[in-house]
Each structure stands twice: as structure tokens, then as C-alpha cells.
Amino acid sequence: MIDPEVERKEILRHYRRILKYAKPFLKGNDAKIIKKAFNTSVEAHKDMRRKSGEPYILHPLAVAQIVVEEIGLGTTGIVAALLHDVVEDTDWEFSDIEREFGPKVAKIVEGLTKISGVFEYGTSQQAENFRKMLLTLSDDVRVILIKIADRLHNMRTLDSMPRDKQLKIASETMYLYAPLAHRLGLYAIKSELEDLYLKYTDTETYKDISNKIRQTKSSRNKFIRDFITPIEEELGKHGFEFEIKGRPKSIYSILKKIKKQNITFDEIYDLFAIRIILNVPLESEKAACWQVYSIVTDHYQPNPDRLRDWVSTPKANGYESLHTTVMSKTGQWVEVQIRSKRMDEIAEKGYAAHWKYKAGGPSTSETALEQWINKVREMLETNDSNALEFMDEFRKNLFVEEVFVFTPKGDLIILPDKSTTLDFAFDIHTQIGMQCLGAKVNQKLVPLSYQLKNGDQVEILTSQKQRPTEEWLKFVTTSKARAKIKEYLRDEKRLKAEEGKALVEKRLAELKIENSHHNLNRLLVHFNVHSLPEFYYRIASEKIEPNDIIADIFDPNSEASKTLSKFEPKEFDKEVQKARGIHSDMLVIGENTEKFDYKIATCCNPIPGDDVFGFQTEEAGIVIHRTSCPVAIELLANHGNRIVKTKWTEQQELAFLAGIRIKGSDRVGLVNDVTRIISNSLRVNMRSITIDSDDGFFEGSIMVFVNDTAHLEKLIQRLSKVNGVLLVERFD
Template identity: 50%
Template sequence: MATPTVITQEQLERENIEITRRYKEMLKNTYVTLSDDDKKLIRKAFDLAVEAHKDQRRKTGEPYIYHPIAVAKIVADEIGLGATSIAAALMHDVVEDTEYTLDDLEKLFGKKIAKIIDGLTKIAILNKQDVSIQSENYKKLLLTLSEDVRVILIKIADRLHNMRTLESMREDKQLKIASETIFIYAPLAHRMGLYNIKSELEDLSLRYTKPDDYYAIDRKLTETKEERVNYINNFVSTLQDKLNEEGLEFEIKGRTKSINSIYRKMVKQGIPFEEVFDLFAIRIIYRSDRKNEKFLAWKIYSMVTDLYIPNPKRMRDWITQPKSTGYESLHVTVMGPLARWIEVQIRSERMDEVAEMGIAAHYKYKENISEDDTKVDEWIHQVREMLEQEDTKDAIEFMDNFKFNLYSKEIYVFTPKGDLHSLPKGASSLDFAYAIHSNVGDHCLGAKVNGKLYPLSYKLQSGDLVEIITSSQQKPKLEWLEYAITSKARSKIKASLNSDKRKIAEEGKEVLIRKLRHLKVDFSEQTVNQLQQFFKLTSSLDVFYNVATGVIDNADLRQYADRNSGFTGLFNRFRKSTFPTPKPKVEQPLVDKTKLDSLVFGNDEERLDYEIASCCNPIPGDKVFGFITVSKGIKVHKVDCPNSISLQANYAYRIIKAKWIDSSQREFKALIELQGIDRSGMVSDITLVVSKNNSLNMHSINLSEEAGIFDGKITVSVKNKHQLEEVMKELQNIEGIQTVKRTYKN
């Protein structure tokens, strides 16, 4: 947030020179393509933004205007938008943070720019209110995003620059913003076709949500950089010779996969960095007219696979059938020298610009296609339809569904007439029915897939030909929600199931307002959320419905009113104790980790009752945080818990800082997973390592063997993380054991 400050005349002059330099740098790559009117518009927006923000500073102490200039540069260079968007980016915080009003901007710049800034301002205001993703207000945010595609793109640019400068924020804010970014903005960038920005957002989010993992991978990439550069150069040199022989005009770029993609592969496959073999990606960008693009792509593909053996399971053809974002490319993974897998991407210059710039380039190359027919506008329409009709019974599920539909891989299926539809991977024939039309979905009985009858739960595969069987007597059923995965299908099913319930709930809402007034309790969103939690219901609709049907009666509401002040006080106390005005950092003495085994909470380091979260089972020495539950007090989670991102993004206001201190009153269970080559005496060697340490207690050991390979799990009690790491090192040294790792799954 911008804050006023006082500066000297000398400092002001230096900063004005720097502001001018940054402004020119922002326009350097696009200046020659802008018309005179475009340049005047951008200069006018810049002058207004400089004037509006002249007394404001960022958390870094820099002039606030540096931020909108940086956002405008991302909009111009990395997304490739035009003058209207650049001007809007320069002024995106003016209405929120200064005395200028939306009416002022509309008079000066017209309705189009004012509408974009209005959308960006609404999002900024909602974020300032610490709106949680589970709130209905977050849906309003998404509705705002979908009003104009430029609002989405500028907001992504704004979030990217915020993430690039996140180190100046408090640690709790870093975690909240990073979690929110990975939860919604990275998927949005993915859906907009901004794959480079999506990768950077993911990497930056990982840096703050799982810093140990991020920096460990970053160090290893740095250590192996020279080797990787030499390897890529050798691989590229061979390809260049082959392509030059054919007289092709091309450029080859080599890169290492992103830190986040490497991390995901390590977690998914349960392997260390050294065993991630497909670290490399090569991009061949060739020059071609539109007529010969496909022909040349497949020609280059055949030349690559003549040189290197391809992996048939890793072939991806997005030229014959582009992604719904307009992305076109041929991907093939080949076995390079030294038996290393390398992904090769083949695309024309036009395809590469679409891949780099996403939607902006898609509009640029749409030629004679009207905007209403583009895939982008189709998606924006689907988003609005989903948001306006989605039932709020489980808002977290709604956000998960929304994210899923942004991020998911696609499959392509056909109607009997040969029309092609794209669906998320894992979609059922029921999802396909709703994709065709809501009425088809509402009345579907089953599906013929490739001529054979299947139930509505059948998961479709790319290339399936699907015919939906309907009946006018059929109606949506509750069990349909078990296998419908697309947001459109789920929202339509819920809307049908809940239409009668909504009418009753509306009456219940009016009754509730009157009863709360009698109890001297204000009716508000916060009150409804507390009622929902107090009565352990899943939505505001359930609260109103239960009031209308008498399930919640006067005595229940009085009990809530009596306990309400205590419930509110708990949250307020934790918020104040957890997030006070930050103090200057001081160098902390080294701590003996072997003695860390008791928890304190908040900045005042209070001793409070808590439970260890079973999803991640933190032990002393782990980085942790507390989560205030509604009915079970404080649950302690690891910072890198599988549920951490969701909790931080959805319930940041219920997070409390937690810290291990020196005590020796408790022991903690930890689960160790082993894998290796079986041999005689293996079990006794393992138990010997654990048992020889008198301070360890082994609760269980479970080993299984197949074809000479064994898998095992040991449950032990330890005082702290250091103790656990020591025993794991000893286990790793046992002959035949290949991997030793801590796990959280029994």
C-alpha cells in the first residue's frame, strides 16, 4: 500500500531523473509501433499517474510511481498489449490510492479506460479487505475479471510485479500473497496463454511458500549450469547442421525447466534432484508463411526424430488441434546424448508469439474472425455463466473447481456430426452432455461412446465419438455431482437441485434478520459466516433454510448470540498478537535444534492449547504455523504441509504464527519410508539402527518385498527434527538401502 513521506529536493531531482529513465525504458520496445495518438494517450496517463502518486512510497521506500511504470512495462513487453492497456496500467492504482475519482478519469480518458480501471480498483479494494477466497465477495472479484479480458491481463501484470518485489513485505504477508498467487493468479495466467508469466509466478510462489525446497533446487541448478549449457550447445549444434542442410530459416533456443516444474516432478515421482533427467527443453522457431506452417513443422519433426529416438508417450500435437487458448506447437521428447531426455518444441514465429504473448497475440492474428467468435470470448462467457449460476453451498469447492477448469489438461471428443469439443482431462460423458447444452445435460440418461453404451460416469478419452441419449422425464440427481467435474455441469446440476431450496431459504433469510434484530445482533456477512461455523453448516443457504424449516430455532440463535462475543474476541486477539506493527530485525543467536520440542504462539509467544495436524504431522524443528479451527482450537501445520497453500489463500485471517522453543516434555511420531534391494539380515540391521539410540522409540515396522526390491515404513517417536534427521542418515548408510525419506501417508 502507498504511504506518504517527506523527501529532500536533491532526492526528488534524482528520483525524477530515474522516473523519466524508467518511462523511456517502458516504451523502448513498443514505441516504433505506436501511433502519435497512442503516444499522446500514454504520456497523458503517465503525467496524471506521476502527479497523483507524487507523495507516495512503496514498502521498499521507492517512489510509488515505479510500480505502475513496471506494471505498464510488463503489459507492453511481456504481454504485448496496446496503448489503451498501457495507459490503464499506468493509472491502475489512481482511483484506489489518490484523490482522483472514476468520473475524473472518464472525463479525461473516456469510458473504455475508466471501465478497465474500475474493474482493477474493485479487485484492489476487495484484496485490502482481506477477502478470503471462500467468501462470496471473491466471486464478485472474478466476475469483475471477466468483464473485460484486459482487466485480467493487467491484474496478472500487477501481481507479477508485486511477486517480484515481495521481499519487502512481512513474512506472514509474503505467505498469504504467494499462496493466493499459486491458488488463482498462476492458473489465470495459464488460461490466458501466458506460459512464461505462469512459470515465473509459480517459481516466485514456491520461493515464499517452500523456501527450503526452492533454494535447494536453485543451488543445484547453479552448480550444474556450466555442464548443462555445454550439453545444450552440443545438442543444438547437431540440430543446426541438419536444419541448415534443408535451407530452413530458424532459431533454436535452449533452456532449463522451471524450478517449480522440477520440484513438482521430484514430489510426484518421489525422487531427488539428481534423478530428474528431463531438465532440458529446446525450442525450434522457424520462419514460414501461414500456408506452409504445418508442413514445415512436421518436416522438422521428422528431421529431429531421424537424429534422436523419440519417446512415443511424450508426443504432443497442438498444431493439428490447438489448445483452447490458441496455443500451437509440436512437442516431442527424445533421447539425447548420455541417455538424457530432452523435450523439443517445434513452432513457427507466429505460433511462438502466440505462445509467448497468449491472448494478446491471439487477437493480433485472428485476421477476419470476429471477436465474438474467438475462443477467448467463448471462455469469458463460460466464466461469467459459471460464476453467476454457481451455488455457494461449498465456496471452497467452487474455487477448487474454478482453478481446476483453469489449469487442467484438455481432451478432444467428437459429436456424431463430427463437431469437436474440448473438455478437461477426466471429464465424464455427463460433462460432455452439459458442454453441448444445458437442456441436454439436464435430461441425459446415458451415452454411446464409439458405438457402445456407457453410463454417465464414464470418463472420456481424446478421440472418442460421443452420442448423448436423453429423455424428457429425466432430471438431475444428487449422485451426478460425484462424477461431474466441469464447473458448468456442476453449477447447472446444483442450480436444478437447489431451486426449491432457494425459495424456502429466501423466506428463512427474512425470518433470520428479524430474529437477530430482536437479539440485538447485526445481520452481516461476518454474522452469517459465524452462524454457518457455529451450527457446522456448509453454506449461508443452509443457514437460511434451517431457520425457515425450524431446524435452527429461537433457543439455538440465543445460544449463538451468548457465545458470539467470545468467538469474535478469539479471532481479534489472535490477529493483534500475530500481526502487530513489525519491529526491526535483530540478529538471533544460534539455537540448539536438538532441544526444540515445545510450541509458543503469536509475537508474544503465548503457550496455548493445540493439536498436531494429522495431514503433515509436524515435529520440533519443522517450520510451522497455527490454524484456528472453529471447534477444535489451534491445529499446528508444517509450512510446507500439502494443505498449507489452501489454508493461507482461503483463511489467512485465521493463521497464527507458531514457534518451537526449548523444552523436553513431549515426543512426536514420525513416519519414515524406505526402499532398497532386499538381502538377508536387512530387517535386523534396520531395527538395530533404531534400537541402539535409547531416546528413540519404534512403534511399528512394516516391510514388503517383490522381485528382490523391498518397500518399508517405520513409525518412531522423536524429540525433534534433528534427532529424526540423524537416524535417517544412519538408515541411509545401511547396505542395500537406496532411499530414506520422511512421509505423511500410512
């Protein structure tokens, strides 16, 4: 039985904890406003419970707690977090919130309240929601910060949700919220979101890596102690006030390294980082960091390729720190991060900490982070593409490193990594971008596609006659440049299509064929074009000649009419599926156990036993993907409503194609041993095997037919026991 008194005490405990963290910055009647927001929220959600069964009010309280403790927002942020679901879930209106709590809070709550309504096909409700939320970035960045806190709490409590919801929420988080947290400088939150994503989409790998981290914990702690002892003594001698922390890398970043560098867990050299945090005044921060760097490298040999100086030029999200990787006495590489207390708070709390230091600091110039937010603003205001295209553009600008370049006068311009001279031109001014012919980089002539490098000095050359072309889209990486080029091309295409339309109408009149919807459709099918504007455009740009339109196309009995569409993609897919041995009673799809027609995604080739989900498409019906498939993140994030729960039925004796990668030291007879295990001991059929040997080391990939993941796992275990084999893993 639920005891109301116990719940009431629990709620009050959470509320008091928020006040404890807020106490240092409360002014005037701030405490009264927070109390009022708390009471309003308690009243509004009094009869509601979460999926886990606990009172709903614990959710807004938890979000407010994250906002104040982990992000560092003030009273307005706490109040908005407490009220963030009130309008959506009760009959409160924005006007009521404005009357009771003022326009700032009302505006933030409005930004946080999801939009509802009818969406046309080809857009996505989630993408529209993201877009609306991002539009509020122009008004108040706190909307995004509270939204990230809301998402973090949802991810922490995802256990009580059904499987399809877990996948949708986790993928959406990975698609947008983790990159956003990263861009706003919230590193701790970004890492936790990534780890939680992994926990729900690839549970096995998550457990495996976290167990390994746990097992190595005590030896790691001893290693850190031994490593930092001489540094601590030396820093003490120099009179530094400091704190040293050792922290393991996040599970997700370890996995990313394993995949990217194709190595095993034991081969990752910098599993953890040592962070030295100095308590020094603002004006001597830079000198102090370099002095500590000098002390560290007196004791340990640094890796010259791994020095990163974000103290002299901070990252675009404001991150400042000095990173070096040094060799320990036991022969392991260790990453050492050196920073001041202020820099550390900015690294942990990102955007909110900026404001704190900016308000009190002498600098009133724009920080790089504010410049980025202004760029986003500009992008939001000029972008008229659909929500999905917009999301894609926005994401491209989230997870990027920067390149630092200079104008001819020596002004510093920060652009996303891999930016070209054309991006630079658009960054300076749209008009300069539109008329860009080429550029001089460090006094040498370069083309539009030249990728900028740190320290390049760039001068743009323009011409009145120059116009953007379709090809330009291949040369740009920034959203601003892409949006402007697309906008120009769309207008061009529209004008061309108008010309084409007139030509088609003229040709139909010559043939005495009625300009009807039915007849135009026949033209689209005959020329295999997907839309009328595209058809008109092709006519105007002479890809299709008006004289190619002949009367026979409209005569149902003619040859031209019969050879309509030549492509039957579904038939082809069915053939592939037949070849792979998958048929329709192997999967249970949806809530009811009826049999649906489906196809297996070629991007991740799931086999029985894999964690899978179904995705409804317009063209191919239901497509089955692995939950860890790279494409899945985007599908689940943008079209959660089209996810269908899917699980394998108990089937045996069927063969599925899977790939195995194998590495090791080469020796005579090795290939023989490997093939013997595959074909004899486990009776697995091989489709292909390729092995490359170089300097006594071999690497190979084998395509085999297996029954399910258990069968594959058994095969991998047997192969890894072969003398000389160092690594065996499945690949997609």
C-alpha cells in the first residue's frame, strides 16, 4: 500500500535539497517565488503518477535539482523547471504563469511545452518539436538547458518504460540532446547521456565494458596514486593551491575508441585522465597552467602529438584546458588535463557558468559560445527547409571541432573543422559567398573546395558574374553557406520550372492533348520523374526535349504506354531475402502476433537473437534493423511513431549470413585451422574468406552462415582459442 505520509516526506526532502543548493545565490524574495512554484506544481500534478508508480511531482523536482546542482542555473531556471509540465498536463494557461511568475518564466515554459497538431507526411512531429525548441534558443538559452535536464532525468528513469519507448527516447537523446549538451559545454551530462543510450540499445556491450572498468578499479586507483604522488609534492613546493582528480573515461567513449581504432579493451592506453585543478586568480591562469605542464613533463615524458592548448584559444563552446598525454613509469599513456577552478566549472557546467563569470568579469566581449548561439539564431531565421532537413543541418553543426583562420587584416575567424574557402566567404557575408570565384590562402591561389587549416590567412576573390551551382553544395560544411546556396538554387529551380511548364503546355497544345492531371501523370511515369516541378525543370534545362513528348505516350494501346516503370524494387528485395533464408514466420511483429511482410535492413543485417525493431516505411513496408544499427538512431529519433516492436520466434536449422573479422600473428597452417573449426566442428558453411598477411601479422574477414547469435557467439569463442589468433569479432 502507498503511504501518503511517506510520499509527502519524500517530496519535501527533494524540495529542501533544491533550496540547499540554491541558498548561496538567493536574493530578495527568491525563496518565496520558488516555494510558490513548488506549491503550484504539487497542486497541478497531485493526482498524477509516473510509469514507475511514483508521484509525478518527483519528476519536476528532479529536473529542478539537475538545473541548480549540475547545470548551475539560478532562480528563474528553478521556477521554470518546477513548472515545465504544468501547462501541458493541466488547465493552466501561459497567461496564468505570466500573471503569477512573470514574462521570463512564461516564455521559458512556453518553449518547453511540446507543440501538437497535424503534421503532413514527410515531416516528423519530433523534428518539428526540436525545431520549435531550438527557435527559443534565440530568446532564452535556458529553455534548452532545462530541456536537457528534463531529458537527463527521463534517461535516468528509463527502466520503467516499455521497450519501444526506451529505444525511441534513447535514440532521440543520442541524435540531438547529447550533441547539444556537448555544444553547450555540459561534458559530464553529455557523457552520462551517451552511456545511458548505450545501456538501453546495446545492453550486452554496456555491461561488458562497465564490468571491465569495475574489475580494474582497485589497480587503477593504486596506479593513479603512484602517478600523482611526485606531482603533488612538486606542486606543494611551488606553493600552488590545487586539487587532483583521476577519472575513468565514459563507457561510450571507450567503445567508440575500440571501434574506431579496431582494438580491444586491454589495448586502450588512456582509459583514464588525471585532472589538475588550480586555484589561481584570473590574470595568472595561463602562466600557472604552463608552469604545471612544465612540472608534469619534468617527471613524465610527453607525447608531442597529443598536446592540446585550449587555454590560448578556447573551443567554440568556451571550453578551456591544457591537455597532454604522458608516459607513466609503468609504460602506460595517461592523459593529464591542467586547468583553473574557473575553467573546470565552465567545463562541467558549460553555458550557465559562462554567465556567472561574465557578469562579474571585466570582459564584455562576446564569448565564442555566444557567437555560436548567434550563428544558430541566424541559421534558424534564414532556414525555410522542412523540419527534417533543418534537423540534419543543425546536427552537422553540433559535433564539430574548429579550425582557426585569419582575414587579410588579421581578424580571427572560427569555423567548423573541414570548412572550405567557400564557407569562409559565406561566413563573412552572404553576398561575398554568392559571388565567390576562389581565394588566396597565404598568398597562393586556391579553388572554392580548398579545406582550411589552422592559421591560414584567407582573402576571397569575387566576381559580379559568378552564381552558385548545384556542385557548390559538395564544397561547403557550414549550415549558413548550405542554407543560402539551397535557397538560391530553389529560387532558380522555381523560375526554370515556370519556363518548363510553359514549354510543356505549348507541346501538349501542338499534339492536341488535354493538359489534365491524368495526362501529366502519364508523362511522369513515362520519363520516370517523381514530381511535376522536377519534370518541368528537366524540360527547361534540356535534360528532356519537348519533342520527346509524343502522342503515343497517351494512347493506352501503344508500346510507349506499356513500357511504363521498369523498376520493381520489392521483387528484388524478396529475392535477396530468399537467398538469405529469411521468411515471414520468423519474426513476431507488433502487439498482435499476426504475420507481416517485412524485409531485413542491409545496413546492419540482423540475425535471430539480435535485438531488433521494425520500422514502417512507405515504400518497403516494415524493415527490420538491429537496435545498435548506426541508421537506427536517426529513424528512432525522428519517427518514433513508426516503430514496431519486433522479436524473433524460436527457429532453428536456418542459415543467416554474418561477418567475422579475425586478426593475429601469421603462422603456417593457421588458415587451415580456422577453416577446419568453421566447417567441421560447428558445421558452419562459409561463403567467402579473405586473409591479408603482412610482416608476420594477418587480418581477415570471413562470411559464414549461422543459425542465430548464440551459434555465432560459439563460433567466435572457438576461433579465439586458435593458436596465434588475437582478435575475433562480428562486423556488419
